[in-house]
Amino acid sequence: MNHDSENNTRRSFLKKASAAAAVTPILGVPAIVNAQNMGSKTLKVGLIGCGGRGTGAAVQALSADENIQLWAMGDAFSKQIESSLKQLKKFGKRSEVAAERQFSGLNAFQQVIDSGVDVVLLAAPPGFRPQHLRAAVEAKKHTFAEKPMAVDMAGVKSVLESTALAKKNNVAIQHGFCWRYAPSTRAAYGKILNGDFGRVTSIYGTYMSSVYKPIPKDAVKPKGMGDVEWQVSWWTNYEWLSGAPILEQSIHTVDKIAWGMGDVAPIAAVGTGGRIQRDDPSNVYDHYNVSFEYPNGVFCQLGARQFSRSHTEVIDRIFCEDGSVVGPGQPRAIDGNGKTTWRYRPEAGAEQNMYQVCHNEFFADLRAGKINNSGEYMANSTALAILGREAAHTGKRITWDKLFKSDEDMAPDSLKFEDSFAIAPVPVPGKKS
Amino acid sequence: MNVSSRIALILPLVSLISLNCHADEKAVSITPVGSVGDQPAPEFLDLTKTIHAAIVKKAAEQEAGEMKAYTETAPEAEDAEFEMLPIPGGTFTMGSPEGEEGRKADEGPQREIKIEPFWMGKVEVTWDLYRQFMDNENLNYVTRNKNGSLNRDNDRQTPEPNKAEGDETLVDILSQPTAPFHVMHFNMGNGAGYSEDYPACSMTQHAASKFCEWLSAQTGHYYRLPTEAEWEYACRAGSKTAYSFGDDASKLEEYAWFRKNARIDAVYEYEYQPVGEKKPNAWGLHDMHGNVAEWVIDSYQTSYAKVPNGTLNPVQLSKDRYPRVVRGGHFEMDADGLRSAARHPSHPSWKENDPQAPRSIWYHTKARWLGFRIVRPAKIPPVEEMHLLWNTGPGEL
Numbered sequence: 115m116n117h118d119s120e121n122n123t124r125r126s127f128l129k130k131a132s133a134a135a136a137v138t139p140i141l142g143v144p145a146i147v148n149a150q151n152m153g154s155k156t157l158k159v160g161l162i163g164c165g166g167r168g169t170g171a172a173v174q175a176l177s178a179d180e181n182i183q184l185w186a187m188g189d190a191f192s193k194q195i196e197s198s199l200k201q202l203k204k205f206g207k208r209s210e211v212a213a214e215r216q217f218s219g220l221n222a223f224q225q226v227i228d229s230g231v232d233v234v235l236l237a238a239p240p241g242f243r244p245q246h247l248r249a250a251v252e253a254k255k256h257t258f259a260e261k262p263m264a265v266d267m268a269g270v271k272s273v274l275e276s277t278a279l280a281k282k283n284n285v286a287i288q289h290g291f292c293w294r295y296a297p298s299t300r301a302a303y304g305k306i307l308n309g310d311f312g313r314v315t316s317i318y319g320t321y322m323s324s325v326y327k328p329i330p331k332d333a334v335k336p337k338g339m340g341d342v343e344w345q346v347s348w349w350t351n352y353e354w355l356s357g358a359p360i361l362e363q364s365i366h367t368v369d370k371i372a373w374g375m376g377d378v379a380p381i382a383a384v385g386t387g388g389r390i391q392r393d394d395p396s397n398v399y400d401h402y403n404v405s406f407e408y409p410n411g412v413f414c415q416l417g418a419r420q421f422s423r424s425h426t427e428v429i430d431r432i433f434c435e436d437g438s439v440v441g442p443g444q445p446r447a448i449d450g451n452g453k454t455t456w457r458y459r460p461e462a463g464a465e466q467n468m469y470q471v472c473h474n475e476f477f478a479d480l481r482a483g484k485i486n487n488s489g490e491y492m493a494n495s496t497a498l499a500i501l502g503r504e505a506a507h508t509g510k511r512i513t514w515d516k517l518f519k520s521d522e523d524m525a526p527d528s529l530k531f532e533d534s535f536a537i538a539p540v541p542v543p544g545k546k547s
Numbered sequence: 548m549n550v551s552s553r554i555a556l557i558l559p560l561v562s563l564i565s566l567n568c569h570a571d572e573k574a575v576s577i578t579p580v581g582s583v584g585d586q587p588a589p590e591f592l593d594l595t596k597t598i599h600a601a602i603v604k605k606a607a608e609q610e611a612g613e614m615k616a617y618t619e620t621a622p623e624a625e626d627a628e629f630e631m632l633p634i635p636g637g638t639f640t641m642g643s644p645e646g647e648e649g650r651k652a653d654e655g656p657q658r659e660i661k662i663e664p665f666w667m668g669k670v671e672v673t674w675d676l677y678r679q680f681m682d683n684e685n686l687n688y689v690t691r692n693k694n695g696s697l698n699r700d701n702d703r704q705t706p707e708p709n710k711a712e713g714d715e716t717l718v719d720i721l722s723q724p725t726a727p728f729h730v731m732h733f734n735m736g737n738g739a740g741y742s743e744d745y746p747a748c749s750m751t752q753h754a755a756s757k758f759c760e761w762l763s764a765q766t767g768h769y770y771r772l773p774t775e776a777e778w779e780y781a782c783r784a785g786s787k788t789a790y791s792f793g794d795d796a797s798k799l800e801e802y803a804w805f806r807k808n809a810r811i812d813a814v815y816e817y818e819y820q821p822v823g824e825k826k827p828n829a830w831g832l833h834d835m836h837g838n839v840a841e842w843v844i845d846s847y848q849t850s851y852a853k854v855p856n857g858t859l860n861p862v863q864l865s866k867d868r869y870p871r872v873v874r875g876g877h878f879e880m881d882a883d884g885l886r887s888a889a890r891h892p893s894h895p896s897w898k899e900n901d902p903q904a905p906r907s908i909w910y911h912t913k914a915r916w917l918g919f920r921i922v923r924p925a926k927i928p929p930v931e932e933m934h935l936l937w938n939t940g941p942g943e944l
Contacts, residue, residue, distance in 0.1 A: 324730075426732070
């Protein structure tokens with residue numbers, strides 16, 4: 115599955131780029147200096163990836179404060195920009211984007227970054243995220259990056275380097291692991307991490323859903339269209355673009371496992387997975403069961419699948435010495451007898467929409483000159499999902515240390531729409547791909 | 548009011564209910580007040596005609612007789628069963644008197660309203676009935692266009708003609724929800740996913756209406772959401788008091804799940820409860836007060852001023868998506884909100900937790916206390932009325 119032969123793979127790019135960035139201490143311009151021009155100025159926002167989620171992120175950014183202007187938009191497909199703009203009309207002049215600042219194609223991200231924006235929202239398929247993040251941070255743009263941060267370990271390492279570079283460049287990175295912003299889960303995990311229920315002894319998290327945007331079995335690539343364009347248009351179905359469901363969707367549950375464990379590094383993972391319902395032309399697994407091993411004999415289980423006509427649930431159960439917490443919806447704690455000992459009650463008047471909280475805090479902090487950077491735990495949660503996926507793919511017990519020795523890079527950054535790009539075979543445990 | 552004066556009232560309001568259709572005008576069972584504008588969902592009109600014809604045919608094959616309670620099976624919902632109770636026609640006073648405790652201005656002015664007979668669901672629509680419609684899953688991974696029609700050209704933005712192909716059934720080609728990213732039952736109920744006997748929740752009014760169409764197509768009986776007048780008439784069950792059982796709110800715990808008694812105190816006991824556990828009203832209907840709030844067809848108008856006294860089954864229509872009306876109050880509300888006359892307007896914030904733009908036309912991601920129950924009018928209305936009431940439209944997204 116490696117494509118190392120290309121000159122410009124993500125990995126080799128990293129080597130050339132800025133090894134120094136990774137060891138740069140947090141310095142940069144004092145935040146207060148920055149605050150002087152951030153407080154009241156109109157912030158120009160560039161949207162990269164104008165699908166449903168990207169457009170949603172733009173709505174939240176524009177709702178965060180009155181002095182935000184959507185300045186530029188980029189998407190692989192121009193049609194997406196059109197429909198996105200239609201959705202944003204309600205913001206009037208603030209969402210009017212001049213035609214010369216609407217960019218399509220795989221290079222649109224760079225054009226948006228270079229268009230004079232202050233902030234970029236990254237919502238293209240995750241396979242592109244490390245490249246987009248790197249370009250944004252190098253250009254000193256404050257960045258909101260949707261989850262997951264990458265689809266492979268070369269990508270995770272790139273994100274970690276971009277994180278360090280962002281600190282040096284004094285620009286913020288905000289992430290899209292939305293549950294970290296929900297007042298309800300913040301309250302629940304705050305109590306867990308505070309030790310209110312005793313030590314965490316185990317977690318069982320599920321993301322069992324139906325199939326989201328599958329490629330139809332009979333879908334045929336139009337004549338003359340390149341592999342890359344076709345695959346990008348069906349991106350959730352291809353591992354090099356989406357990372358597969360465990361990265362694209364159940365990473366929410368994976369991230370909450372990481373959160374419940376205090377974002378400490380795991381030791382290893384063992385897992386199973388495969389394709390049991392799907393027989394379409396995608397190359398992603400449709401189910402995973404992973405056991406993450408943590409220090410002190412704590413094991414965390416992930417049950418993830420996309421099955422039709424089956425039981426569905428998305429539940430986190432965080433077992434602690436003195437009871438357990440069940441979430442993420444209306445989180446509550448129960449004791450060993452099943453008695454509810456705590457439950458979340460929304461605070462009157464507080465913003466409860468986690469997606470909006472995310473952007474409200476992002477922009478309020480920028481205004482106040484607070485430069486946040488959540489790159490490290492974003493990258494760690496992404497790597498945790500990759501650890502689970504690789505354990506399922508290989509059938510092996512994979513340690514965290516070994517994972518970080520991997521430089522797997524599923525696709526070169528230099529791909530063009532018209533390129534031929536064969537889909538990697540579906541991994542079979544025990545079989546070298 | 549006699550039929551001809553009723554028709555005179557209708558005509559200037561909604562040209563849809565035309566008189567030159569095959570059914571006779573006596574079959575018109577609602578009186579529209581206001582309008583949804585142009586004919587809604589013209590792309591689905593042929594489907595309505597097909598379903599209407601099947602319903603008319605089935606009715607002709609059955610002997611007319613006294614309306615009785617019955618149990619129906621939904622083949623497309625893995626044979627889930629539901630009970631329908633007969634509600635006699637009659638006249639009632641809609642709205643609350645000015646002295647009623649907890650009354651709000653939108654509950655008046657009180658109106659004398661005439662209602663024709665119908666059947667109503669004994670309980671709120673449950674997950675075991677709603678789930679298959681909501682997921683409309685299949686192992687062939689056939690996807691849906693944004694408007695719910697079958698996606699045949701692999702472009703979800705563009706709807707295609709609604710014609711059955713191959714072995715597709717009428718039910719297959721009806722508009723149904725698009726696949727959600729998150730599970731849309733929100734792990735409500737017993738806490739472990741779909742919980743059969745708990746009320747289905749969080750659907751839009753549009754989704755509830757399309758469910759009724761889906762249920763009608765597979766059963767051959769005409770189901771729809773109740774009008775606001777039908778709902779209140781059925782809730783009151785002959786009573787004129789604040790609640791169907793009287794004015795004493797302290798007795799509400801015997802009849803309803805609401806803020807006071809729907810608390811969690813065990814692992815699998817969530818805030819809402821299985822249907823039918825509390826006492827029914829005089830006509831046998833459970834949970835009209837509380838549990839989940841229930842959709843009706845009507846748009847929310849701030850009063851009944853535009854509804855003339857003596858109107859036969861009025862329905863207040865508007866082309867605007869918001870606000871529409873929900874009734875009965877829910878498990879997070881205090882007693883006042885559960886009164887027979889209490890009305891609650893819908894709001895766009897009910898979709899707030901949807902991270903996508905446009906937001907889905909199928910889900911109110913933040914309204915997990917929102918459900919519905921179905922009715923079946925005794926008379927089969929003309930196809931235009933049937934179509935109108937299944938398609939008051941997704942409206943503004």
